[in-house]
Amino acid sequence: MSRVLITGGAGYLGSVLTPKLIERGHQVRVLDTCWFGDHLSDRIRNKKRLELIKGDIRDTILLKQIVPGCDTVIHLACISNDPCSDLDEKLTLSINLQAYEPLLCIARSAGVSKFINASSSSVYGVKDQPRVTEDLPLEPITLYARCKAESERIVRSFESDDFKTISVRSATLCGYSPRQRLDLTVNILTNFAVNKGKILVHGGSQQRPNIHIEDIADFYVTLAESDPAGWGGLAYNVGYQNHTVMEIARMVRQVVGQQNVEIEVADAHDLRSYRIDSTLVRDRLGFEPRRTLQDAVGDLKKAFQAQLLPDPLEDPRYFNIKTMQTMATA
Ligand SMILES: NC(=O)c1ccc[n+]([C@@H]2O[C@H](COP(=O)([O-])OP(=O)(O)OC[C@H]3O[C@@H](n4cnc5c(N)ncnc54)[C@H](O)[C@@H]3O)[C@@H](O)[C@H]2O)c1
Structure with a gap:
């Protein structure tokens, strides 16, 4: 069995992934830092296999201890x-970029053998190519x-031979997590449909790739458990x-x-349109998603009906930007 450190393990993805690993x-x-609370359930927290450390990845003294x-x-x-x-470019650079080298150095000297990095399909920018594969330039x-x-x-x-790395260029996640985000495409549209009875779509023709949160969490589990020799550091x-936002809206309405x-169309304020091709991960690492976007919408609908997500249109904790704006002014 592995001993795994998950940074950000109390977030939207982490709150699904952590229990799976445990x-x-x-x-x-x-x-x-638990900016959005600690939603790792008591059931899990009480288990001896979980240690939750409330701290910052930029704290190198802490990193050297843990x-x-x-x-x-x-x-x-x-x-x-x-x-x-x-919101705050300096803060973003310090966490999303400058924290990498110290973390990697400490991990390598501590004898960590696998480093799995959460990247994003947004690295491509907007591409015209029908198949957006990993060999295309990042823009x-x-x-x-x-x-x-x-x-x-x-x-x-x-x-290196002793320190194997991989970056996961994930599509946008969707579905239910104990630490819910309702600021992601499929989740936004489902929230509107269930709780407002009306879906507001900005534009609609933009393509967006998505993936069920349980599938991506399973993929991270597979990576934690697999021999990294085949990763190739890639x-x-x-x-x-890949669907257009309008296709997702119609699918949400159906589920x-x-x-x-009603699907109301407003001006697009974000015209980015992109798609990704996930053939390489299937052919090289054997990963294929098992759940559909419809499954994610259905899971969210059930969570709303079970009152697991109170005040879903207003509570800032579901929307990263609202929480961070509050933190910035506090
Ligand atoms: N959600 C998506 O659609 C999506 C898509 C592609 C990639 N990703 C990537 O997956 C990862 C997880 O995303 P998520 O949706 O769970 O986000 P999230 O915001 O819910 O989780 C991030 C977590 O990191 C914690 N955190 C932030 N700064 C920290 C710091 N300095 N030290 C310690 N903890 C800190 C936050 O408290 C939060 O719990 C991120 O790297 C994200 O960029 C997410």
Whole structure:
């Protein structure tokens, strides 16, 4: 069994991934500032295999205490979308970029053998090619995406026989997590459909790749458990399907099962349109998503109905930008 350090392990993805690793018998140490709360359930927290450390990845003294003893690092901690990254450029650079080298150096000297980096398909920018594969040049548009692209380069520069690395260029996640985000495409549209009875689509023709949160969490588990020899220190696209936002809106309306849900179209304020091709991860690492976007919408609908997500249209904790704006003014 592995001893895994997950930075950002209390976030949206981390709150699904951490329990999966624990359930599979791994020892998990989570390092997270817990900006959006700590939603790792009591059931899990009480288990001896989880250690939750509330702290910052930029704290190298802390890192030197908690990285030794781990064989795998899964690095998720991040200011994790464009608007939040734009709020405070200096803060973003310090977390999303400058924190990499010290973390990698400490991990390598502590004898960590696998470093798994959460990147993003936004590193491509906008591409005309029908198949956006890993060999295409990266043309990130935003600060968030630029940091992700640069992080891949830094991570790869540490690759060696004893220190294996990989970057996961994930599509946008969707579905339910105990630490819910409702600021991601499929989740936004589902929230509108279920709780407003009306879906507001800005533009609609933009393509967006998505992936079910349980699938991407399973992929990280597979990486933590697999022999890294085949990774090749590369970055891999990991997505399910590419759809236009309008197609997603119609699909959401169908799954939510309320045909009277109106789809209102407004001007696009974000015209980015991109898609990714995930053939390499399938052929080289054997990963194929098992869940559909419809599954993610259905899971969210059930969570709303079960009152697991109170005040879903207003509570700032579901929207990273609202939480971070509050933190900035506090
Ligand atoms: N959610 C998506 O659609 C998506 C898509 C592609 C890539 N990713 C990447 O996956 C990772 C996880 O995303 P998420 O959706 O779970 O985001 P999230 O914002 O829910 O989680 C990030 C976590 O990192 C923590 N954190 C931030 N700065 C920290 C610091 N300095 N020290 C310690 N902890 C810190 C936050 O408290 C939060 O719990 C991120 O790296 C993100 O860029 C996410």
